[in-house]
Amino acid sequence: MDPIFITIRNVHAIFGREVLSVLIVAAAFYLAFTYRPNAPRSPVARIFPVLIDIQATLGLIYWLVGIFTGISYFLSFPFILHPFLGLVTAVVTHLLFGARNPFARLNRWAGPAASAVVLVLVLSNAMIAIMA
Numbered sequence: 315m316d317p318i319f320i321t322i323r324n325v326h327a328i329f330g331r332e333v334l335s336v337l338i339v340a341a342a343f344y345l346a347f348t349y350r351p352n353a354p355r356s357p358v359a360r361i362f363p364v365l366i367d368i369q370a371t372l373g374l375i376y377w378l379v380g381i382f383t384g385i386s387y388f389l390s391f392p393f394i395l396h397p398f399l400g401l402v403t404a405v406v407t408h409l410l411f412g413a414r415n416p417f418a419r420l421n422r423w424a425g426p427a428a429s430a431v432v433l434v435l436v437l438s439n440a441m442i443a444i445m446a
């Protein structure tokens with residue numbers, strides 16, 4: 315496989331294991347501490363879901379290349395749960411950090427609550443990739 319795709323895999327793996335989990339916890343604290351009622355959406359709440367989008371896109375690229383180069387377990391259970399949960403995580407993160415998010419009535423704790431859900435999804439998905 316072309317080295318560029320190995321690099322994409324490594325970036326996706328390090329971002330998905332080490333970087334994202336730290337960023338999610340940092341976002342939870344930042345959103346709680348900087349909360350103001352009726353303030354416009356925080357830049358952190360706008361940018362954070364896009365980081366999950368980029369993570370999902372890197373995974374998608376490597377997954378597709380892997381399928382075409384014949385990595386057969388990419389399409390079989392249990393690994394197949396990983397692409398599925400990863401795409402679900404991207405969509406859910408946009409919902410939970412969006413303007414009409416279901417946690418809005420939690421006010422200051424909406425950010426930490428959304429972050430907690432996303433942290434569980436990201437760590438679960440990393441576990442699937444590491445173990446499958």
Ligand code: HEM
Pocket residue numbers: 323326327328330331334366369370371372373374375376377380388396397398399400401403404436437439440443444
């Ligand atoms: C929130 C989203 C995601 C997270 C947190 C995540 C996390 C990870 C991690 C941590 C690894 C490395 C596992 C290891 O250490 O061996 C990995 C590998 C991988 N991920 Fe993701 N991922 C996500 C989304 C996706 C998506 C959407 C796809 C595909 C559509 C995908 C495809 C892959 C593939 C193909 C590998 C390589 C597996 C291998 O080489 O055995 N990921 N992912």
Ligand code: HEM
Pocket residue numbers: 360364367368370371374401404405408412
């Ligand atoms: C697997 C790939 C991706 C998925 C599943 C995905 C999913 C989503 C979803 C569900 C939304 C919310 C749309 C809405 O609010 O109506 C969104 C918004 C957005 N996405 Fe993605 N996306 C992906 C890839 C990307 C990539 C590669 C980028 C750019 C590098 C990107 C940048 C954005 C931006 C800038 C927004 C608007 C954010 C906001 O203002 O709330 N996405 N994406």
